[in-house]
Amino acid sequence: MAGYMVLLWDDEAAWAAASEQDVEQAMQAHRDFGARYAHALRGGSRLYPSGTATSVRHDRAGIIVTDGVFAETKEHIGGYYLLEAADLDEALAIAKAVPCPYGWVELRPVLPGSEYRPA
Amino acid sequence: MDAAVAAALAEAHRQEWGYVLAATARVTRDLDTAEECVQDAYAQALTAWATSGVPARPGAWLTTVARRRAMDMIRRNDTLRAKLPLLAGPGLDTGPDALIEAAEDVPDDRLRLIFTCCHPALSPEAQVALTLRLLCGLSTADVARAFLVSEATMAARITRAKKKIAAARIPYRVPPAAELPERVEAVLDVVHLVFTTGHTAPAGASLQRRNLTERALHLARVLHQLLPADPGVAGLLALILLTDARRHTRTGPDGQLRLLADQDRDQWDRDEIGEGISLVKAALRHRPPSRFALMAAIAAVHAEARRYRDTDWLEIARLYDVLLEIWPSPVVALNRAIALGEAHGPQAGLDALDELGAEPQLAGYHYLAAARGEFLRRLDRTGDARLAFAEALMLAENQVERDYLERRLNQL
Numbered sequence: 001m002a003g004y005m006v007l008l009w010d011d012e013a014a015w016a017a018a019s020e021q022d023v024e025q026a027m028q029a030h031r032d033f034g035a036r037y038a039h040a041l042r043g044g045s046r047l048y049p050s051g052t053a054t055s056v057r058h059d060r061a062g063i064i065v066t067d068g069v070f071a072e073t074k075e076h077i078g079g080y081y082l083l084e085a086a087d088l089d090e091a092l093a094i095a096k097a098v099p100c101p102y103g104w105v106e107l108r109p110v111l112p113g114s115e116y117r118p119a
Numbered sequence: 120m121d122a123a124v125a126a127a128l129a130e131a132h133r134q135e136w137g138y139v140l141a142a143t144a145r146v147t148r149d150l151d152t153a154e155e156c157v158q159d160a161y162a163q164a165l166t167a168w169a170t171s172g173v174p175a176r177p178g179a180w181l182t183t184v185a186r187r188r189a190m191d192m193i194r195r196n197d198t199l200r201a202k203l204p205l206l207a208g209p210g211l212d213t214g215p216d217a218l219i220e221a222a223e224d225v226p227d228d229r230l231r232l233i234f235t236c237c238h239p240a241l242s243p244e245a246q247v248a249l250t251l252r253l254l255c256g257l258s259t260a261d262v263a264r265a266f267l268v269s270e271a272t273m274a275a276r277i278t279r280a281k282k283k284i285a286a287a288r289i290p291y292r293v294p295p296a297a298e299l300p301e302r303v304e305a306v307l308d309v310v311h312l313v314f315t316t317g318h319t320a321p322a323g324a325s326l327q328r329r330n331l332t333e334r335a336l337h338l339a340r341v342l343h344q345l346l347p348a349d350p351g352v353a354g355l356l357a358l359i360l361l362t363d364a365r366r367h368t369r370t371g372p373d374g375q376l377r378l379l380a381d382q383d384r385d386q387w388d389r390d391e392i393g394e395g396i397s398l399v400k401a402a403l404r405h406r407p408p409s410r411f412a413l414m415a416a417i418a419a420v421h422a423e424a425r426r427y428r429d430t431d432w433l434e435i436a437r438l439y440d441v442l443l444e445i446w447p448s449p450v451v452a453l454n455r456a457i458a459l460g461e462a463h464g465p466q467a468g469l470d471a472l473d474e475l476g477a478e479p480q481l482a483g484y485h486y487l488a489a490a491r492g493e494f495l496r497r498l499d500r501t502g503d504a505r506l507a508f509a510e511a512l513m514l515a516e517n518q519v520e521r522d523y524l525e526r527r528l529n530q531l
Contacts, residue, residue, distance in 0.1 A: 002207075002288050087207040087290035088240060089298075109287045 136256025
């Protein structure tokens with residue numbers, strides 16, 4: 001078994017323009033997804049939009065704190081899931097089931113042995 | 120070096136590389152180490168076969184030696200386990216049975232390797248590069264040449280792909296039945312690309328690259344042997360056979376391009392044509408038809424015409440209609456337009472081609488301009504024909520094709 005992270009990349013403009021009904025539908029879809037794949041999921045959450053982000057950067061002068069995300073990308077990370085699967089095919093089957101009506105999903109393998117586990 | 124040994128080794132390289140690698144990967148559980156062991160085995164064969172003669176079953180000999188080397192490495196813990204995670208998947212010898220030598224071909228061995236190389240999580244370029252390197256045993260330099268990149272670029276591409284397989288844990292196995300149709304399609308695409316790249320090299324001084332077409336034909340045969348019931352596989356093998364049958368006639372003794380109309384059909388490989396036609400007939404019985412079976416059927420219509428003027432262009436156009444429905448590709452539409460022109464006259468061809476003028480995917484494709492040039496020529500619209508051939512010349516990169524287009528242009 002190995003760890004994978006699913007990153008949900010969102011088109012925030014599309015989310016903002018969505019009706020309350022559509023948003024609730026998406027949330028319900030995520031709850032259904034969570035229930036269906038409970039055996040494989042190890043964590044996950046939706047995040048507040050990128051406008052609420054704070055960037056922290058280290059350079060020679062010291063630590064620089066700025067408002068917003070660091071990288072200028074069209075889409076932004078809107079949420080994540082952590083899952084465990086035997087191999088990529090199994091992880092992909094789960095990743096394909098992640099609801100992403102306003103964006104897309106990135107699946108990345110976790111570096112084994114690097115996971116933080118509270119004592 | 121003994122000529123007979125050299126020939127046997129070259130033949131073993133052509134025919135057995137993938138088979139030996141797949142059997143060795145079962146033990147090493149890692150593609151890099153498996154490759155090393157296989158390379159060692161071939162190196163050992165050089166001296167061993169010169170001394171004791173070429174074995175009756177070279178593939179089995181090489182597999183035994185490669186696997187023995189692999190087991191030695193594991194016992195002495197020479198494999199740096201920390202370098203890359205090991206392959207994941209059920210098709211690997213992990214228990215005490217791994218130490219038992221088994222040189223028999225497990226039918227799934229090469230299938231596992233092919234499906235791993237052609238996994239959708241790898242980029243199409245990576246799939247092709249890995250297939251040529253791991254299944255066909257082509258050197259990195261040869262693979263680089265085939266795809267017009269530097270050797271360093273190709274080496275990096277292959278290394279990245281192997282890292283991806285290990286890190287993301289692409290499973291080393293034949294996909295389950297439910298996923299097979301999609302996965303087989305990807306494999307067929309790769310093998311077909313290897314063949315077409317060899318059949319008409321994208322650039323360079325010669326038209327064909329025999330090492331690629333031979334490898335593609337060999338892969339298609341292996342696939343057909345391992346997946347005998349798959350109509351797409353049968354269709355691809357048929358297509359390759361029927362196209363390859365023309366290999367000796369596509370250039371004249373002067374090295375100049377010969378189109379279908381000018382090829383000496385007596386020099387076509389009748390054995391390959393016969394085999395191809397019976398495969399097509401079997402493959403076409405399946406519904407829905409595989410696009411490779413349809414392409415093979417079109418090639419079969421050409422192969423069955425005794426002379427160019429006997430070609431049943433109406434049948435070809437009809438087959439393109441069906442093909443276009445399941446595979447709405449602009450290149451297919453282009454070939455269909457050409458067939459329409461041959462069946463119904465140059466104006467009909469021109470009209471069909473003009474419909475494709477706005478297709479972005481055909482913008483850099485010299486065959487569209489060349490086809491227009493030919494139909495315009497037949498309509499005696501010399502000025503327009505000249506422009507079209509000149510456009511084609513600007514876009515063509517293979518020297519043999521360029522020479523042909525230049526001659527066409529000068530003839531106007």
